[in-house]
Amino acid sequence: MASPTIVAAGVGKRFLLHHKRATSLKERLLLHRQSSSEEFWALRDVDLEIGAGQTVGLIGPNGSGKSTLLKVLSSILAPTTGTVTVRGRIASLLELGAGFNGELTGRENIYLNAAILGLSRRETQRYFDDIVSFAELEPFIDNQVKHYSSGQYVRLGFAVAVHVSPDILLVDEVLAVGDESFQRKCLAKIAEFQQRGCTILFVTHALDLIPRICSRGVVLDHGRVLHDGDPVEAAERLRSLLGTGADQSGGAAVAANRPWIAAVRLFDGVTRAVHKGQFQSGEAMAVEVDLAGPAGTAPVRVRLAVTGPADVPMWVMGSDSVTFGPDGRATVRFTVKEFPPVMGIFALAVAVHDAATKVTYDVRRFSEAILAVGDTDAGVLEVAWTADQIEPPEVGTDIGRAGGATE
Amino acid sequence: MALVQQAAAARAAAQRRARLEPLTELVRKDLKVKYKNSALGFVWSLANPLLYLTVFTLVFSFFLRNNVPWFAVLFMSGYLVWSFFNSAALDSTGAVVGNANLVKKVRFPRVVLPLASVGFAGVHLVLQLVVLFVFLVPFYPDAFGPQLWLLVPALAVAVVFTVAMSLLASSLNVRYRDVQHLLEIIILAWFWLTPIVYPVTVVREELTNAGLLWMFKFYMANPMTPVVVAAQRAIYNHSVVTADNGKLVQVLPAGGYGFYVQWLAVAAAISLVLLVLGLWTFRRLQADFAEEL
Numbered sequence: 001m002a003s004p005t006i007v008a009a010g011v012g013k014r015f016l017l018h019h020k021r022a023t024s025l026k027e028r029l030l031l032h033r034q035s036s037s038e039e040f041w042a043l044r045d046v047d048l049e050i051g052a053g054q055t056v057g058l059i060g061p062n063g064s065g066k067s068t069l070l071k072v073l074s075s076i077l078a079p080t081t082g083t084v085t086v087r088g089r090i091a092s093l094l095e096l097g098a099g100f101n102g103e104l105t106g107r108e109n110i111y112l113n114a115a116i117l118g119l120s121r122r123e124t125q126r127y128f129d130d131i132v133s134f135a136e137l138e139p140f141i142d143n144q145v146k147h148y149s150s151g152q153y154v155r156l157g158f159a160v161a162v163h164v165s166p167d168i169l170l171v172d173e174v175l176a177v178g179d180e181s182f183q184r185k186c187l188a189k190i191a192e193f194q195q196r197g198c199t200i201l202f203v204t205h206a207l208d209l210i211p212r213i214c215s216r217g218v219v220l221d222h223g224r225v226l227h228d229g230d231p232v233e234a235a236e237r238l239r240s241l242l243g244t245g246a247d248q249s250g251g252a253a254v255a256a257n258r259p260w261i262a263a264v265r266l267f268d269g270v271t272r273a274v275h276k277g278q279f280q281s282g283e284a285m286a287v288e289v290d291l292a293g294p295a296g297t298a299p300v301r302v303r304l305a306v307t308g309p310a311d312v313p314m315w316v317m318g319s320d321s322v323t324f325g326p327d328g329r330a331t332v333r334f335t336v337k338e339f340p341p342v343m344g345i346f347a348l349a350v351a352v353h354d355a356a357t358k359v360t361y362d363v364r365r366f367s368e369a370i371l372a373v374g375d376t377d378a379g380v381l382e383v384a385w386t387a388d389q390i391e392p393p394e395v396g397t398d399i400g401r402a403g404g405a406t407e
Numbered sequence: 408m409a410l411v412q413q414a415a416a417a418r419a420a421a422q423r424r425a426r427l428e429p430l431t432e433l434v435r436k437d438l439k440v441k442y443k444n445s446a447l448g449f450v451w452s453l454a455n456p457l458l459y460l461t462v463f464t465l466v467f468s469f470f471l472r473n474n475v476p477w478f479a480v481l482f483m484s485g486y487l488v489w490s491f492f493n494s495a496a497l498d499s500t501g502a503v504v505g506n507a508n509l510v511k512k513v514r515f516p517r518v519v520l521p522l523a524s525v526g527f528a529g530v531h532l533v534l535q536l537v538v539l540f541v542f543l544v545p546f547y548p549d550a551f552g553p554q555l556w557l558l559v560p561a562l563a564v565a566v567v568f569t570v571a572m573s574l575l576a577s578s579l580n581v582r583y584r585d586v587q588h589l590l591e592i593i594i595l596a597w598f599w600l601t602p603i604v605y606p607v608t609v610v611r612e613e614l615t616n617a618g619l620l621w622m623f624k625f626y627m628a629n630p631m632t633p634v635v636v637a638a639q640r641a642i643y644n645h646s647v648v649t650a651d652n653g654k655l656v657q658v659l660p661a662g663g664y665g666f667y668v669q670w671l672a673v674a675a676a677i678s679l680v681l682l683v684l685g686l687w688t689f690r691r692l693q694a695d696f697a698e699e700l
Contacts, residue, residue, distance in 0.1 A: 015698065071697065074514045075514055076510075076511065076512070076513070076514055076697045077694075077697050077698065078694035078695070090514065092513070092514055094512045094513070095508075095512040095513075098508055098509055098511075098512035098513050099506075099508065099509040099512075099513055101436055101440060103439075103440045103443050103444075104436060104439060104440065104443075108436070108439060111432055111435075112432045112433070112435075112436050115428045115429045115431070115432035115433075116429045116432070116433075116509065116513055116515045117513065117515070118428065118429075118515065119428065120428050121428065121431075121432070
């Protein structure tokens with residue numbers, strides 16, 4: 001067991017929610033001992049030991065205390081109870097580009113920001129070119145930051161922060177910003193930190209990232225540690241907490257000897273390559289659904305919905321009657337010619353109904369199956385799609401497995 | 408493993424050592440932001456003391472005739488030091504509140520925020536003193552003599568006192584936002600309680616005439632008074648001058664240095680006590696900065 005670099009022992013953080021808060025001397029005098037306040041414990045009895053070189057994913061519902069914990073660990077907030085011990089040079093990315101001054105140029109802001117993060121001017125000079133090239137801002141480095149796009153701003157912030165060469169990196173959901181190529185770069189940088197033995201604690205809502213990056217997952221809920229251990233279990237624990245549930249498999253359908261959904265696969269709509277689920281607007285997307293059922297099963301229809309937050313369907317596709325082959329198999333391919341110009345994480349829901357009676361035989365839902373990186377967040381959908389019955393392929397991996405296996 | 412830990416410990420130490428790095432960069436930033444988009448840039452700060460010298464020479468020679476030759480030099484010696492204190496104290500009051508975004512999101516020594524305000528005012532003080540001396544070379548050569556060394560302890564006390572006030576004002580203002588307004592009024596009154604526009608000897612005379620000379624001690628206990636008077640002694644360099652009407656006028660309380668050194672020592676002691684109080688207050692309050700903002 002590596003010796004811990006972060007030790008939080010019995011950490012609690014209480015906030016006072018003031019109904020009427022004395023913010024001036026006058027009020028202070030008048031409201032003396034009259035101001036009512038309510039206690040709110042954002043963190044309660046948090047014990048956490050993070051060893052050197054560990055990468056820990058911190059997840060939890062909104063308001064569970066994740067950001068507060070990061071702030072307490074980076075000594076921005078003082079804990080109300082308990083103690084925090086941190087050994088090593090710490091860099092906390094709670095907000096990228098915090099402290100940038102819009103009037104100054106990118107160059108000047110690099111020096112300013114690096115100094116605030118604890119780098120000497122000489123060290124900054126040494127890293128300067130790396131920072132600029134990492135942020136991909138060579139042509140704009142002498143422009144005022146107020147003229148930067150939000151993407152450029154955030155890239156510069158991240159570039160400076162990661163060049164502070166910390167022993168401990170605390171990251172609060174900052175990876176969600178930036179375009180795909182920059183996100184990839186950020187993840188590569190994190191992998192580089194991991195190899196160097198840097199301790200990383202990061203907050204994310206992208207649950208599929210947790211098993212890919214972390215060696216450990218911590219779930220917070222209402223300020224308490226709910227789970228601390230295996231990252232896959234942590235993600236599952238949070239899913240069940242959020243009520244989104246794990247991928248629901250059609251166990252009931254199998255038992256009742258009815259047709260069921262055997263596998264769902266995502267493809268690039270043009271090249272037919274197995275796709276990991278990240279689509280630009282305008283890209284073609286294909287989904288194949290393998291069905292299985294007892295011989296002589298009546299024709300079925302397959303419905304496929306791409307759903308957004310709160311399970312609102314973004315669009316729904318339905319096939320014509322699908323007949324099963326003599327081996328009891330059938331496959332339907334849905335093709336979306338152009339992925340709509342939307343952004344966000346979408347779920348994929350697949351259902352199979354009896355073509356005549358409309359009785360639902362099986363439903364499967366894949367949360368976070370599709371990451372849409374559109375260039376606009378306009379949600380106007382004009383979707384052209386087809387659904388064709390095709391020959392069942394030799395082998396067919398399932399969408400749930402394909403997502404992780406393609407890496 | 409031990410090696411890794413040692414390296415980590417060394418770097419943590421380096422992080423503590425580098426704690427003043429943000430200070431110079433923050434001062435640099437303030438200076439850059441102030442003069443960004445202005446064609447003449449620093450010239451404005453330099454023009455300021457010259458403009459004051461001209462205006463006050465005119466005012467004191469024509470409208471508020473007090474017959475003291477080169478009164479504008481006496482005035483400027485005190486006024487430059489005062490305006491350092493004045494702008495540093497007022498600036499630093501909003502230093503933490505104005506950087507809320509930084510304070511809430513980034514870990515760094517918060518104390519650099521008020522210190523940067525002091526540093527910013529300090530840079531201006533140095534520049535303006537240089538301009539003043541350039542002016543004095545042809546017009547008032549009397550200023551150049553060994554008594555100029557008095558400026559060193561005077562400025563040192565001014566810096567300690569200003570830092571103390573900045574720490575208090577910046578941290579208290581986070582909790583009670585009316586510190587800012589209160590301080591503006593206090594500093595205005597304070598200006599007139601400090602012998603800048605009038606010679607300190609006037610106060611002593613009036614108090615002597617009223618039989619209240621013991622109160623002069625309290626008047627001098629304002630740390631800015633010994634600082635200003637010592638700066639006047641250093642630059643104006645005459646305690647008794649022949650007025651325009653031929654009479655001898657005492658403008659500074661003593662010709663030697665004893666008086667000034669003694670009172671500077673008192674001011675230094677008061678300032679150090681306030682500095683300890685300021686550091687203590689700042690440290691106590693800074694844990695809650697991120698919550699209060």
